[in-house]
Structure formats: structure tokens, C-alpha cells
Amino acid sequence: MFKNFFPNKILSLTNKTINSLIILLILVVVIGLTYSLLLSPPDYIQGDAVRIMYVHVPSSFIALGCFGFIGMSSICNLVFKIKFMPLLAKSLAPIGCIFSLISIVSGSFWGKPTWGVWWVWDARLTSMAILFLFYVSYILTWKFIDNFERANKISSIIGIVGLFNLPVIKYSVDWWNTLHQPSSITLTSAPSIHYTMLVPLVIMFFGMILYSLIIFLMRYKTEVIKFKLDKRKNYK
Amino acid sequence: MLSKKVKSRIFFLAVSLISVAIVIFIVLRSLEENVVYFFSPSEIYNKTDISFDKKIRIGGLVKTNSINKNETSINFIITDLKKEILVSYNGLVPNLFSEGKGVVAEGKLKDKKYFVADKILAKHDENYMPPEVSKALE
Numbered sequence: 001m002f003k004n005f006f007p008n009k010i011l012s013l014t015n016k017t018i019n020s021l022i023i024l025l026i027l028v029v030v031i032g033l034t035y036s037l038l039l040s041p042p043d044y045i046q047g048d049a050v051r052i053m054y055v056h057v058p059s060s061f062i063a064l065g066c067f068g069f070i071g072m073s074s075i076c077n078l079v080f081k082i083k084f085m086p087l088l089a090k091s092l093a094p095i096g097c098i099f100s101l102i103s104i105v106s107g108s109f110w111g112k113p114t115w116g117v118w119w120v121w122d123a124r125l126t127s128m129a130i131l132f133l134f135y136v137s138y139i140l141t142w143k144f145i146d147n148f149e150r151a152n153k154i155s156s157i158i159g160i161v162g163l164f165n166l167p168v169i170k171y172s173v174d175w176w177n178t179l180h181q182p183s184s185i186t187l188t189s190a191p192s193i194h195y196t197m198l199v200p201l202v203i204m205f206f207g208m209i210l211y212s213l214i215i216f217l218m219r220y221k222t223e224v225i226k227f228k229l230d231k232r233k234n235y236k
Numbered sequence: 237m238l239s240k241k242v243k244s245r246i247f248f249l250a251v252s253l254i255s256v257a258i259v260i261f262i263v264l265r266s267l268e269e270n271v272v273y274f275f276s277p278s279e280i281y282n283k284t285d286i287s288f289d290k291k292i293r294i295g296g297l298v299k300t301n302s303i304n305k306n307e308t309s310i311n312f313i314i315t316d317l318k319k320e321i322l323v324s325y326n327g328l329v330p331n332l333f334s335e336g337k338g339v340v341a342e343g344k345l346k347d348k349k350y351f352v353a354d355k356i357l358a359k360h361d362e363n364y365m366p367p368e369v370s371k372a373l374e
Contacts, residue, residue, distance in 0.1 A: 041366030045332060050364060079245045115357050116330030122273035160253065164260055177272050177295060179340055184362040194365035 010221050021214050028207040035200035043197075050197070052110040057185075058205035060103040060128070062212055064166055066096025067131060067159075070138065071166070074159030077152065086152045087227060089159060090142055091219035095212045097135035104128055115179060123172035124180035127165055134162035148230070274340045277319040280348060288345050294321055295340040295359060303335055314339060314351075325353040332358035 036054035043050035070089040077085040107125070108118045119125065138158045145151035173182045184192045191198055238246070264271060274295035275283070294314055302313035309326045312335075323341050333339060338359030343352050365373075 041368075043364050044367045044370035045337070045360055053364070075249065079242060079249055114330070114332050114360055116332075117357055120273065120357070123271050160249075161256060164257060168260075168264075177274050177276065179273055179295075179357060179359055181360055181362045184364060192363045194369055196366060197364050 010217070010224055013217055013221050018214060018218065021210060021217075025207060025210040025214060028203060028210055032200060032203035032207045035203060040200045041194075041196055046114055049110065049113045052106050053197075054200055054204045056103055056106040056110055057201060058208045059099040059106065061205065062208055063096050063100035063103050063128075063131060063135075064169060066092045066099065066212070067134065067162055068166060070096065070159045071163030074156035074163075077156045078160070084224070086155065087220060087223040089138075089155070091216050091223050093135060093139050093142075094219070095215050097132065097139060099208070099212075100128065100132045100135055104132060120179050122178040122180060123176045124169065124178050127169040127172050130165055131162070131169060134158060134165060138162070148227075276316040277314055277321045278316050280321060280345070281319045286345060286348070288347070291342065291344060293340055293342045294323070294351055295338065296321075298333070298335050298337060298339050300335045312339075314341060320349075321351050322349060323351045323353050325356050327354075327356070329356045330358040332360055334358075 032054070036051055040051070040054075042048045069092055073085040073089040076082055077089075104125075107128075111120075112118050138155050141155040141158060142151050145154065170183075172178060173180055193201065274293035276296055277294065280286070280294060296314040296316040299313040299315045299320065302311075304311040309324050310329065311322065311324050313320050313322055315321075323343075325341065325343075333356060338361060340357040340359055341351060341353035342355040342357070345351050
């Protein structure tokens with residue numbers, strides 16, 4: 001399956017594949033939203049305000065996961081100098097950036113009716129804001145530096161340094177006193193979310209993954225084509 | 237298996253990553269007080285360098301049967317099940333503020349046992365369930 005990410009394979013990505021994925025996406029999102037907004041129960045404390053969780057939690061996971069990929073590919077890039085790694089990361093970055101913004105905005109809308117404030121500078125929220133800034137600086141590096149190798153080096157450094165932020169985000173609610181509550185879904189214990197709420201959460205997560213995949217595939221193909229064209233231009 | 241060039245790059249990268257990690261660790265350690273969003277009543281009790289003019293935050297649970305509303309203010313006790321602090325607040329509390337649930341109060345300490353808040357935030361925990369399930373658990 002990894003072979004599909006090699007530059008030459010992505011060029012054979014067809015509109016047909018993308019369109020089928022989009023149809024699947026619409027299906028999943030419609031089911032997910034219906035479940036989240038209508039069929040799932042209100043929370044015993046938060047009432048209907050809990051429904052924001054179905055947007056907020058998956059987008060946070062994806063924002064973190066995308067940067068994990070970007071960080072890993074930055075390491076591969078600097079160590080092994082595999083040429084398509086920066087293109088992979090470049091295609092992922094806008095997706096992660098948008099989802100981190102969605103996480104912050106949806107979180108604010110969730111915080112106001114529950115906590116009583118739009119924003120606090122506690123460890124979790126601050127580290128998420130820092131993640132957003134890392135995304136923005138990563139994307140701008142590629143936008144504003146014309147030389148590919150230079151942009152590559154600087155963005156890889158941003159990716160790697162930003163990697164350290166990820167465990168801080170994840171464990172901020174455990175290491176320090178924060179307003180944000182501890183994780184409900186962990187690798188080590190059972191989820192503290194009732195299954196009637198966990199199911200729509202997973203569906204929405206799957207939908208957002210699909211969306212990210214579609215955007216990523218289209219972007220990656222574009223990046224590879226651009227890269228090959230630039231290479232040809234530079235040899236003239 | 238790995239060429240010399242790759243090995244030296246890995247080494248260089250590892251060294252710089254470890255130094256970045258150490259720097260971040262040191263920064264977070266020295267910012268400790270500011271990274272912590274609130275103090276628990278026990279932490280206040282044990283704290284030696286309290287300034288009674290600085291704005292701080294105290295968090296914990298609202299002690300059951302401790303909420304006292306009168307015309308001007310609302311008084312309640314924040315507890316972390318070990319130590320307690322009495323809090324007094326003028327104004328509207330958030331919807332989720334209730335007994336037995338989490339709260340963060342921002343304001344100034346009058347003394348180690350008494351806190352005057354100018355802002356109250358409700359804190360909720362990580363459990364999510366429908367009302368019927370929570371009734372069944374009680």
C-alpha cells in the first residue's frame with residue numbers, strides 16, 4: 001500500500017477514485033451528523049451542548065496526527081533525504097492546519113456554555129494554539145521561500161521542533177492542573193464515553209479521515225506534478 | 237546497512253533533538269507556576285510564598301451542601317477532598333456550576349482559608365453519558 005505514495009504511483013490517481021471516495025464521504029458524514037445531532041442522547045451534565053464534541057474531538061485528533069506525520073517525514077527527509085517526503089508533508093499541512101483551527105473554534109463554542117469562557121490560557125489550549133502557529137509557519141515557509149532545498153530544510157526543522165509539542169498537547173491535562181478535562185479516550189483504559197455517544201464520535205472521525213484523505217490525494221498529485229515540472233524547467 | 241553520510245546525519249539530528257528536548261523541559265519547569273492553570277486547596281495550604289495581592293486561581297470540587305446564596309453574593313467551599321477553602325463571589329455563575337462538580341475560581345486570597353473570587357468557571361470531567369444511564373448509576 002505504501003507503494004501508492006511513491007510519486008509515480010500517485011500520478012495514476014484518477015478522478016473516478018476521487019469521486020467514489022467523495023460519495024463515500026457524503027454517506028459517512030450524513031450518517032455521522034444525523035447520529036450526532038439528532039439520534040444521540042444529550043449529556044447528563046452538559047445537555048445538548050455536548051454535541052459540539054462530535055466535531056471538536058475528531059478534528060483535534062486529526063490535527064495532532066497530521067503534524068505527527070509531518071514531523072516523521074521531516075526526520076526522514078533530513079536523515080535519508082527521500083525526495084517525496086517533503087511533498088507528502090506539504091500536502092498534509094493545510095489539512096492539519098484547518099483541523100487545528102476547527103478544533104480551537106469549536107472548542108471555544110463548547111467552552112462558553114459549559115465552562116463560562118471562550119478561551120483560557122491553560123496548558124491544553126495554549127499548546128493547541130502553538131500547534132496552529134507551527135502549522136502556519138510550516139505552510140508559509142513553503143509559500144515564501146522559492147528555493148526548494150532551502151524551504152525543505154527550514155520546514156523540516158519546523159516540523160521536527162513542532163514534534164515536541166505533540167506530547168505536551170496530549171499529556172498537558174495529566175501533567176498540570178488545567179481547565180480542560182482529562183482524556184476520555186486513552187490507549188490504556190476503557191473510554192469514559194457511553195457507547196451511544198462513542199459510536200457517532202467514531203463515525204464523525206472516520207468521515208473527517210476520509211475528507212483528509214481526499215484532499216491529501218488531490219494535493220499530493222498536484223505537488224508531484226509541480227515538482228516534476230520544476231525539475232524539468234531547471235534543467236533547461 | 238546505513239551509509240556513513242546517513243549515520244552522521246542521524247547522529248547530528250539526535251544530538252540536536254535531545255538538546256531541544258532539554259531546553260523545552262527546562263523552560264516548562266521554570267514556567268511551572270504559570271503553566272499550572274489553578275492551585276488546589278492543598279497546594280495553597282502548603283505554599284510558602286503566597287502574595288495576597290496577586291490574582292490567582294483555585295480549583296477543585298464544590299463541597300456538597302456548601303453553596304450559600306444571599307442577596308449580594310454566593311459563598312461556597314472548594315475542596316480537593318483533603319483541604320478546603322471558603323470562596324465568596326459576586327455575580328452570575330455558569331450553568332454547569334453545581335455542588336459536587338468541578339470549579340475554578342479566579343481572584344485574590346484574603347488568607348489561607350478565605351478567597352474572594354471575581355470570576356467563576358465551571359469545570360467538567362471526562363465522563364459522558366446520557367441522563368438515564370447516570371440515574372441508573374446513582
